[in-house]
Structure formats: structure tokens, C-alpha cells
């Protein structure tokens with residue numbers, strides 16, 4: 001029986017299709033299921049037509065409605081057709097004529113290339129390359145190596161004509177997908193072995209048969225990373241209604257390999273820049289683990305903020321249909337888990353959580369009482385980075401403690417007074433019925449160490465910001481066994497003050513660590529601009545703080561406009577420009593809920609909300625909207641939030657406002673160099689990463705603005721204009 005499968009290229013464009021066109025797609029899919037092959041080719045409504053002067057006879061078009069056509073791969077054998085694109089009539093015909101399909105001789109995946117344009121431009125590039133003084137881009141790779149990675153003769157000729165990355169960027173969207181990726185990673189500096197391991201090997205499947213490049217039916221069924229076979233109309237309807245959820249259907253082979261590996265012998269880690277699908281992989285890992293759970297086993301899925309908990313919950317709902325299975329997963333922040341464990345203690349006394357920003361005045365009071373003359377900030381940081389980080393409980397341990405990592409001096413003779421002040425601080429807090437979040441985590445870790453672990457698996461997202469006390473809790477929550485901890489994070493997005501490496505905590509992921517490099521969220525233009533903010537800045541790895549992470553090979557296959565970057569004469573003028581920007585996005589058909597506005601401070605957010613509302617545009621702060629609905633973008637109000645609250649979320653369009661020299665870096669967030677020069681550098685980096693996080697939330701459009709002087713992060717990176 002014929003069927004219509006869906007190519008990932010169709011899904012990429014799906015958000016732009018209006019509901020009646022999506023309905024047309026559903027009708028076409030149903031028709032493929034209903035009719036015989038013969039009827040399909042004769043059907044007058046569908047018009048499964050081949051095109052004259054087409055590069056590939058197998059590429060045909062179908063009628064979706066009066067104005068829209070689908071471009072379909074109709075393979076020579078078998079009865080599985082693939083919908084490649086849905087476009088307006090003339091564009092569809094024009095695009096379809098240029099494309100050619102093939103089966104990759106190594107990965108067995110079906111690939112589509114713009115053969116007409118490639119044929120047209122390659123000779124010109126070859127001519128230029130012949131006289132160019134530059135070395136060819138892929139000169140150091142042999143034909144044999146490239147072919148072993150799946151590069152075919154045509155692509156080889158094209159690759160050999162390129163001399164630099166800019167030229168590859170011109171060719172990339174035209175090239176067959178698997179081959180394009182191989183070339184992009186090699187050009188970015190990855191070795192043949194790395195590309196084999198990260199890109200090619202995960203795409204291979206157990207089949208030992210040699211690849212038959214004419215066998216499309218097998219290849220289509222083999223191309224799970226790019227072609228979705230949908231079996232039920234409810235499933236298709238669901239996909240069409242939630243167009244951004246393509247990841248439920250397609251996992252990139254490199255993602256699938258990490259998420260569905262049968263078992264890891266110990267803690268495993270997945271890292272990668274923003275938007276590389278770490279959260280998606282973590283969710284799929286939960287799905288995999290659910291399939292192997294024994295009676296009574298439970299899974300903890302945890303992250304940093306409540307907004308992210310909401311996003312994880314709705315992500316898991318879309319991925320795991322069975323509510324009874326979902327019920328076996330606790331989704332909670334680490335702090336939330338700590339509060340629950342502490343509250344479950346039989347004689348528990350409810351203590352009020354003290355916010356980090358309320359700590360300093362209490363430290364000042366404690367210092368006064370003990371006669372400590374150093375700053376309150378020093379004490380707060382000493383408590384956090386030495387005492388809580390190392391779980392120090394006695395003066396003797398504190399006197400013997402390693403203060404490596406702290407840039408402030410403290411003699412052994414001074415430690416007893418610091419310790420006395422710490423004891424005063426904690427005693428005063430307890431007397432007031434309060435406790436810091438980290439104290440709660442430390443207490444919960446102790447309780448679990450006594451009672452025993454509560455979970456069979458723990459899956460952690462946004463791991464880069466967790467404090468050692470939180471890690472200790474997670475470690476105590478799960479027994480040290482295969483598949484105990486699955487950790488997703490990105491050190492480039494470290495925006496809180498917890499520079500901690502897994503190695504220092506005894507969590508060993510060596511040999512079980514994978515880096516994702518392909519961004520699925522933002523356009524390459526937005527990515528390149530945002531990445532410039534961090535280029536050349538050393539960023540410590542998640543695994544080992546003595547080694548630096550890089551964004552090598554980090555890229556997006558999506559293309560669009562670069563960010564709009566502009567300064568305004570005054571804050572008023574900047575807010576006016578924000579209103580214009582949001583209006584233009586709304587005018588282009590973007591839902592209000594798909595627009596995010598971010599600023600460093602709550603007060604700037606409040607002004608943005610007020611100004612948007614004055615202009616008749618519904619707007620709401622993230623604090624008043626659930627993260628899940630904000631992320632899903634189903635509602636009409638524009639979401640406004642601080643850069644911290646934007647962590648982990650995404651929007652179609654993002655305006656980052658107030659990026660001026662007083663906001664970023666924010667002086668109060670920087671430890672003065674005379675208090676601790678190292679901490680000063682760490683704080684500065686967190687502020688820089690904060691701007692990076694905010695900008696990388698954007699899918700299609702990014703606007704960055706300031707009034708007065710732009711932030712030094714922008715001027716230093718040379719990105720105040722694009």
C-alpha cells in the first residue's frame with residue numbers, strides 16, 4: 001500500500017504554513033493511504049506530475065490547494081513517497097526541477113541536492129580556484145578519506161573547487177545533507193576520525209549488506225534521522241499542529257546514539273552549544289530508561305529553574321504518551337527535591353528559604369557580632385565556595401581546607417574567626433526560622449546518605465550551574481550503578497556563580513561524554529553573531545575545570561537575516577523602537593507568545609511590559625506566565641523576562657534590550673578585584689555568558705539594542721553594527 005513519508009526539510013518550513021495549507025497536507029497524506037499506486041498516478045485532484053526539464057524524473061509535484069504544491073520524491077521502486085517541501089505553486093515547480101535525489105553510498109540515507117545550481121556555479125569556482133594563491137579548503141584530506149565519509153564523485157568535484165569557508169557557505173545549502181555535514185565539520189577543524197565517530201558512524205545501522213544506491217525503498221526506511229513515516233492520522237495532526245516539535249520525530253543520528261545507547265557503565269554526559277538539542281536528548285534518554293525500568297524504580301528529571309521544569313514536563317508529555325509511565329518520573333528543580341526530602345523527615349521543622357541576595361546583610365550582622373573586619377561579600381563567598389562546596393562541618397576541617405580557586409588571601413590564623421562568624425550566621429538564621437537553599441541541599445544530601453537513594457536514574461539538564469552541594473544531593477539520590485547519572489549542560493551558558501567540574505566531585509564521565517555541534521534553534525547568522533561575544537575567552541569544561549571547552553564545529557543549517565543591532569539616544573527612544581520591532585514581527589504573522597523580550601534587570605522588563613501594553617500589544621512577564629506556555633508560544637501575549645529567566649527557553653523572535661555599559665556587566669554583580677581578583681574574572685565571564693544566553697534564545701530573528709553607551713561586551717567583540 002502506498003504511503004507518504006515526510007522529509008525534515010518539510011518540517012523546517014512547516015511553521016510558516018497557514019492552517020488551511022497544513023490541512024491540505026493531511027488530506028494528501030490520507031489519499032496516499034487510501035489509493036492504489038495506479039489510482040494515485042491517475043488522481044486528478046492530486047496531480048502527481050513529473051516535470052519537464054527536471055534534473056530528476058523521480059521528483060514530482062502534488063496539488064495541496066489552489067495555490068500550494070508539494071514536492072514529492074517518487075522512487076523508481078517501492079511505494080513509499082516522500083514529501084520534500086510544500087511551497088507556493090511557481091516556487092515549488094522551480095525548486096523541484098532543480099533537485100536531484102540519491103542514496104548515500106556509506107550512510108544509506110536518501111539525500112537531495114540542488115543539482116541545477118551546483119552544475120551552474122561549480123565551473124566558475126573551479127576557474128577561480130585554479131588561479132587563487134590560497135590552498136584548497138580540503139587539500140589535506142585524500143579522496144579516499146572523503147569517500148570513506150560518504151562524499152560521492154559529484155560532491156568531491158565541488159568540494160575540491162573550494163578555497164575557503166565563505167565559499168563552502170555558498171555551497172552548503174545546495175549540497176546533499178549527509179555530505180554537507182561532513183564537509184562543514186572538516187572545514188571547522190574536526191579530524192577525519194572525529195567526523196567518522198560523531199557524524200558517519202551513528203548514521204550507520206547494523207546492516208552488513210553493501211549499500212545498493214538504487215534501492216530507495218530500503219534507504220527511505222533507513223533515513224530515520226531525516227524522513228518520518230507517520231502511521232496514524234492523529235499523529236500527523238498532532239505534528240502539524242505543533243510544528244516546532246520536529247525533534248520528537250527526528251533525532252539526529254549523533255543525538256540518537258547518545259539518547260538510546262542501551263546502557264552506560266557509569267555517569268554519562270552530553271555537552272554542546274546552545275540549541276544543540278541537549279534538552280531533547282535528555283528527554284529521549286528518559287524515554288529510553290522508562291522502557292527498561294524494573295518494578296518500583298523511579299527516575300528523577302531535574303534542572304535549575306521552575307520555568308525549565310515546566311518546559312521539561314510538557315516535553316515529556318509530548319514524547320511519552322502513557323501517563324502511567326510518565327508518573328514514574330519526578331520532574332523537579334534540585335532545590336525543590338531538597339525541600340521535599342527535608343520536609344519528609346519525621347521531626348521536620350518548616351524553615352523559610354532565604355534568597356541569595358538576602359544573605360549579605362546577614363553576613364554583615366554576623367561579622368559585627370564576632371568582630372570580623374573583612375567584607376560581607378567575602379564571607380558569603382567563602383561560605384559558598386569553600387565551606388558548603390566542600391561540605392565542611394568543623395573548624396578543624398576548615399583549618400585544613402584547600403582554598404584553591406579563591407583569589408582572596410586568608411591566613412590559617414584568621415580562619416577561626418571566619419569560622420566563628422559562619423557559626424553565628426547559621427545560628428541566627430536558624431533562630432529566625434530560615435535556611436539558605438544550599439543549606440537545604442546539604443541537609444537533604446545528608447538525609448539521603450542515611451536513608452539511601454530514592455531513584456534508579458537521575459537525568460540532569462542545565463548542569464553547568466549546579467553547586468557542589470546540589471551535586472552531592474543528586475549523587476546521594478541514585479546508587480552508583482550503570483546508568484545512574486545522565487548529565488546535559490553547556491559551560492558557555494554558565495550564568496550563576498558555581499564554577500564546578502564533575503571531576504572534582506568524583507563524577508567520572510571519561511569515555512562516556514559526547515559533544516553535540518549542530519544547532520537546531522537559531523539561524524547561522526544569529527549564531528555567528530552571538531558566538532562572537534565569547535570568542536577567544538577561555539571557558540572551563542564541565543568535566544574538568546583545568547581544561548577549556550570550545551565551540552569548534554558549532555553551526556546551524558538554518559539561514560535567515562542577521563540580528564538587528566542598534567543604539568538609541570535615550571531609553572524612551574529605545575522602548576519606542578522596541579514597540580516598532582514587535583509590531584513588525586506581529587505584522588509578519590508571528591504570534592505574540594512566540595516573541596520574547598529580555599533585559600538584564602526586572603525594572604527594565606517592567607518598563608518594556610508597560611510600554612508594549614500602552615501601545616496595545618499584550619505583554620506579560622515570564623514570572624506571571626508559565627515557562628511551558630511561554631516556550632510553546634501558544635498564547636498571544638509577548639513574553640518579557642530577565643536574561644536569567646530566559647535560560648533554557650526559546651522564541652521565534654527575541655529582542656534583547658538595555659544592553660548598555662551600566663547593565664552589562666552590572667557592576668554590583670562583579671566582586672571587586674581588591675576583594676577577590678579571580679572571582680572578579682569569573683563574575684565578568686558570567687555576565688558575558690548571560691548576554692550570550694539571552695541572544696541564543698532566538699530562532700528566526702534577533703534584535704539587540706541599548707541607549708547611551710553600548711555594553712563593553714558588544715564593543716570588545718566589535719558587534720555594535722552588523
Ligand SMILES: Nc1ncnc2c1ncn2[C@@H]1O[C@H](COP(=O)(O)OP(=O)(O)OP(=O)(O)O)[C@@H](O)[C@H]1O
Nearest residue numbers: 247250251252274275276277278279280520521648
Ligand atoms: N534533531 C532535531 N531536529 C529538529 N529540531 C531539533 C532537533 N534537536 C533539537 N531540536 C530543536 O532545537 C531546539 C533546541 O533544542 P534544545 O532546547 O534541546 O537545545 P539545548 O541544547 O538544550 O539548548 P540550550 O542549551 O540553549 O538551552 C528545540 O526547538 C528543539 O525542538
